[in-house]
Amino acid sequence: MADAISFTASCPVPITQRDFVTLAHGGGGRMMHALLERTILPAFGSQPLESRHDGAVMDAGKGRLAFTTDSYVVHPLFFPGGDIGTLAVTGTVNDLAMCGARPLCLSAGFILEEGLPIATLERVVASMARTAQGAHVNIVTGDTKVVDKGKGDGLFVNTAGIGMVEHDLVIAPTSVRPGDAILLSGDVGRHGVAIMAVREGLQFETTIETDCAPLADPVLALLAERIPVHCLRDLTRGGLATSLIEIAESSRLHIDIVERDIAVEENVCGACEILGLDPLYLANEGRFVAFVPAEQAEQALRIMRHYPVSATAARIGTVSESPAALVTLQSRIGTKRILDMHSGEQLPRIC
Amino acid sequence: MADAISFTASCPVPITQRDFVTLAHGGGGRMMHALLERTILPAFGSQPLESRHDGAVMDAGKGRLAFTTDSYVVHPLFFPGGDIGTLAVTGTVNDLAMCGARPLCLSAGFILEEGLPIATLERVVASMARTAQGAHVNIVTGDTKVVDKGKGDGLFVNTAGIGMVEHDLVIAPTSVRPGDAILLSGDVGRHGVAIMAVREGLQFETTIETDCAPLADPVLALLAERIPVHCLRDLTRGGLATSLIEIAESSRLHIDIVERDIAVEENVCGACEILGLDPLYLANEGRFVAFVPAEQAEQALRIMRHYPVSATAARIGTVSESPAALVTLQSRIGTKRILDMHSGEQLPRIC
Numbered sequence: 042m043a044d045a046i047s048f049t050a051s052c053p054v055p056i057t058q059r060d061f062v063t064l065a066h067g068g069g070g071r072m073m074h075a076l077l078e079r080t081i082l083p084a085f086g087s088q089p090l091e092s093r094h095d096g097a098v099m100d101a102g103k104g105r106l107a108f109t110t111d112s113y114v115v116h117p118l119f120f121p122g123g124d125i126g127t128l129a130v131t132g133t134v135n136d137l138a139m140c141g142a143r144p145l146c147l148s149a150g151f152i153l154e155e156g157l158p159i160a161t162l163e164r165v166v167a168s169m170a171r172t173a174q175g176a177h178v179n180i181v182t183g184d185t186k187v188v189d190k191g192k193g194d195g196l197f198v199n200t201a202g203i204g205m206v207e208h209d210l211v212i213a214p215t216s217v218r219p220g221d222a223i224l225l226s227g228d229v230g231r232h233g234v235a236i237m238a239v240r241e242g243l244q245f246e247t248t249i250e251t252d253c254a255p256l257a258d259p260v261l262a263l264l265a266e267r268i269p270v271h272c273l274r275d276l277t278r279g280g281l282a283t284s285l286i287e288i289a290e291s292s293r294l295h296i297d298i299v300e301r302d303i304a305v306e307e308n309v310c311g312a313c314e315i316l317g318l319d320p321l322y323l324a325n326e327g328r329f330v331a332f333v334p335a336e337q338a339e340q341a342l343r344i345m346r347h348y349p350v351s352a353t354a355a356r357i358g359t360v361s362e363s364p365a366a367l368v369t370l371q372s373r374i375g376t377k378r379i380l381d382m383h384s385g386e387q388l389p390r391i392c
Numbered sequence: 393m394a395d396a397i398s399f400t401a402s403c404p405v406p407i408t409q410r411d412f413v414t415l416a417h418g419g420g421g422r423m424m425h426a427l428l429e430r431t432i433l434p435a436f437g438s439q440p441l442e443s444r445h446d447g448a449v450m451d452a453g454k455g456r457l458a459f460t461t462d463s464y465v466v467h468p469l470f471f472p473g474g475d476i477g478t479l480a481v482t483g484t485v486n487d488l489a490m491c492g493a494r495p496l497c498l499s500a501g502f503i504l505e506e507g508l509p510i511a512t513l514e515r516v517v518a519s520m521a522r523t524a525q526g527a528h529v530n531i532v533t534g535d536t537k538v539v540d541k542g543k544g545d546g547l548f549v550n551t552a553g554i555g556m557v558e559h560d561l562v563i564a565p566t567s568v569r570p571g572d573a574i575l576l577s578g579d580v581g582r583h584g585v586a587i588m589a590v591r592e593g594l595q596f597e598t599t600i601e602t603d604c605a606p607l608a609d610p611v612l613a614l615l616a617e618r619i620p621v622h623c624l625r626d627l628t629r630g631g632l633a634t635s636l637i638e639i640a641e642s643s644r645l646h647i648d649i650v651e652r653d654i655a656v657e658e659n660v661c662g663a664c665e666i667l668g669l670d671p672l673y674l675a676n677e678g679r680f681v682a683f684v685p686a687e688q689a690e691q692a693l694r695i696m697r698h699y700p701v702s703a704t705a706a707r708i709g710t711v712s713e714s715p716a717a718l719v720t721l722q723s724r725i726g727t728k729r730i731l732d733m734h735s736g737e738q739l740p741r742i743c
Contacts, residue, residue: 061507106457110499110552111535116543148461150550152503156412184462184550188741192467194543199501199535201461201552390539 107142107204109133114197116390118161120239122250123326126168128392129198131253131326132277134176138257139273139329141212141264142204144176149183149200154193165196176255178202208264214291216271221360222338223296224331226259226351227252228304229281233323234312236391243315245308254327259348263331268341272332275325277392282321282380284330285368296368298358321370322383324391332360458493458555460484465548467741469512471590473601474677477519479743480549482604482677483628485527489608490624490680492563492615493555495527500534500551505544516547527606529553559615565642567622573689574647574709575682577610577702578603579655580632584674585663587742594666596659605678610699614682619692623683626676628743633672633731635681636719647719649709672721673734675742683711 113129123131130147137144149169153162173180180200210216231252238249256275263270272292274284281303289296305313305320313320327350333341338356345354368380464480474482481498488495500520504513524531531551561567582603589600607626614621623643625635632654640647656664656671664671678701684692689707696705719731 061509106554108497108499108552108554109533110501110550112501112503112537112550114503114537114539146459148459148552150461150463150501150552152463152465152548158412182460186463186465186548186741186743188465188545188548191542192545194539197503197537197539197548199461199463199550199552201459201499201501201550203457203459203554390537 105206107137107140107206108201109136109140109204110199110201111136111392112197112199113392114194114390115236115392116194117236117239118165118195120251121235121248123253124165124168125196125198126165127172127253128326129200130169130172130176130178130180131255132392133200133202134178135256135275135326135329137202137204138255138260139212139275140204140206141208141210141260141270141273142206143261144178144202144204144257146179146181147173147200147202149180149198151183151185152193152197152199153185153187154195155187155190157195162196165198169198172255176257210264210270212270212273214272214288217288217292217294217332217360218271218334219294219360219362220335221271221332222335222341222356223285223298223358223360224333224338224341224345224354225281225303225357226256226329226331226345226354227327228306228309228353229276229325229328230305230309230313230320230323232326233280233318233320233388233391234309234316236324237316237318237388238312241316243312245312247308249306249308249312252325252327254350256327256329256350259345259351259354260329260331262344262347263333263341266340266344268333268337268344270331270333273329275329277326278324279383280320280322280324281328281330282319282368283382286380286382288332289368290366292360293365295361295363295365296358297361297371298368299371300373302355302357304353304355318388321380324388326392330357335359456557458488458491458557459552460487460491460555461550461552462487462743463548463550464743465545465741466587466743467545468587468590469516469546471602472586472599474604475516475519476547476549477516478523478604479677480551481520481523481527481529481531482606483743484551484553485529486607486626486677486680488553488555489606489611490563490626491555491557492559492561492611492621492624493557494612495529495553495555495608497530497532498524498551498553500531500549502534502536503544503548503550504536504538505546506538506541508546513547516549520549523606527608561615561621563621563624565623565639568639568643568645568683568711569622569685570645570711570713571686572622572683572711573686573692573707574636574649574711575684575689575692575696575705576632576654576708577607577680577682577696577705578678579657579660579704580627580676580679581656581660581664581671581674583677584631584669584671584739584742585660585667587675588667588669588739589663592667594663596663598659600657600659600663603676603678605701607678607680607701610696610702610705611680611682613695613698614684614692617691617695619684619688619695621682621684621692624680626680628677629675630734631671631673631675632679632681633670633719634733637731637733639683640719641717643711644716646712646715646717647709648712648722649719650722651724653706653708655704655706669739672731675739677743681708686710
């Protein structure tokens with residue numbers, strides 16, 4: 042599933058929470074993982090789904106295809122630096138890039154609420170077209186449905202994407218090895234704060250804009266330069282912390298990261314303090330981590346820094362054998378703490 | 393777009409209708425076509441979208457891929473003979489089949505409303521798995537989002553599908569030729585009436601069940617037997633009449649159909665009379681038309697009748713040169729009338 046998943050311990054919840062969908066089920070945390078593991082994956086049980094990766098890679102005669110999908114329900118539809126349309130294209134292109142695939146084409150499915158101003162749809166569609174052009178993909182098929190007023194929320198968008206895999210690497214948590222360097226493509230937390238600031242009507246000295254951006258260029262450059270990339274993950278719902286916890290659990294390895302090496306913009310830090318949010322768990326829409334052999338880390342960083350979207354890429358940590366399936370953070374003051382997956386929702390409807 | 397489209401004359405509407413999404417925009421009629429033509433297609437403008445077909449077919453190295461998507465917002469979620477899950481798999485598999493493609497794999501995207509019983513999701517997911525198995529496809533990637541209570545309607549599903557095109561035919565309205573026979577795979581109107589009967593709480597002597605079923609088997613058999621199929625179309629939103637009008641307009645040819653050759657079950661006829669509906673415009677989810685050269689029509693019908701889903705296939709009409717871009721119906725009493733596309737919605741949220 043495009044919600045990357047790795048369900049571990051059970052999380053006892055009262056009956057009402059277990060039997061009904063709650064907003065927490067969409068939050069990228071334990072509850073969403075449990076919903077996927079208990080309800081959706083067992084029913085489908087196809088081999089590509091079992092790989093728990095952001096997209097499906099399939100043999101298609103001579104080549105391998107990557108295939109992924111995401112629905113977008115972000116609220117509000119428009120926010121500083123982007124809108125649901127930029128997200129819908131970028132998010133799916135990035136899921137393909139995280140498979141190490143060259144994005145080839147997208148589908149677009151719209152669920153419109155009766156009463157939506159056509160001008161709103163036009164703005165979103167224009168954003169999608171512009172973003173697709175910038176990401177070198179075509180939107181090649183689509184669908185439109187309308188639901189009664191009060192049965193939707195203006196506009197939901199689904200995109201699915203196909204990409205071509207032009208290398209022989211297995212880019213997945215299972216390919217991560219002890220000693221791997223963990224590279225982060227830029228600062229974290231901006232997308233989450235940008236959305237939250239609009240929702241809460243918060244004003245900062247400078248507007249915090251989403252980091253939403255396509256990631257295929259630096260990823261394809263790493264592959265073209267023959268960096269033996271072990272794993273890639275874009276840091277969407279659940280943020281950096283959740284992504285790393287998922288990879289640590291899937292690989293049964295230990296991930297050690299260093300807080301002072303993780304860039305967070307000063308105004309994002311300030312907003313997080315006001316809002317009581319942790320930037321490590323905030324959604325990003327233009328950030329990724331790459332796991333590469335330590336000896337290729339410097340070369341990989343040089344390649345990534347060549348692209349504006351990953352100009353400030355940095356090594357933030359290292360993989361080791363134990364304690365297995367855990368992520369440890371070295372704080373700025375030198376203490377160590379284990380990062381745990383949140384149960385539900387830090388910020389609902391962030392994408 | 394998976395909403396097959398062919399916008400012709402302008403339809404003057406008051407300003408309020410033009411600027412806001414109405415349920416009619418989702419109805420498969422003039423208004424949906426106008427929305428696509430005016431708002432969505434011009435913005436994307438990719439070549440496969442320009443072909444106005446149910447899916448996108450792309451060169452992928454050695455083979456050709458078909459790619460399609462649909463969102464499903466049917467209300468209610470469960471109805472006689474199926475549910476939103478059976479629809480979500482069948483509809484997308486059928487769009488691939490209408491490209492003449494062998495369905496390969498599907499994605500599944502869920503938009504869940506806070507408060508949805510998990511048991512409901514489980515039923516739907518089980519239906520999807522069962523239907524996918526019956527249609528010989530895997531669901532290989534997916535996504536789940538949750539929206540606040542009151543901002544959705546229980547459950548929306550999006551599926552996208554990839555298929556392989558294993559022949560050299562161009563199956564499209566532009567391939568239709570004067571003299572072509574028009575073959576219909578079975579009786580029409582059951583899906584629309586099944587949904588409407590549940591919504592209105594109507595009881596008939598026998599329950600009218602949806603015709604929802606995968607169509608790839610008879611289509612692939614036609615291709616395997618080297619029938620030079622010119623065009624295929626499944627008869628979803630807008631029904632038989634709208635599909636034929638779209639094909640007549642795209643091909644700039646004349647379509648002549650004979651009412652007495654179009655099967656409609658007696659209880660469907662009865663329900664249509666009570667509800668004031670025209671079965672020719674009712675949605676079907678397991679019916680298609682095939683345009684083939686007249687000399688191959690009998691062989692094609694024999695092949696189609698070999699499969700339960702198209703066991704009662706029949707020739708219902710013929711293509712001629714003029715009057716161009718029109719569909720004429722010969723009624724049971726011998727009169728002729730031109731079939732026109734409805735402006736909006738006969739039945740909202742039928743799929």
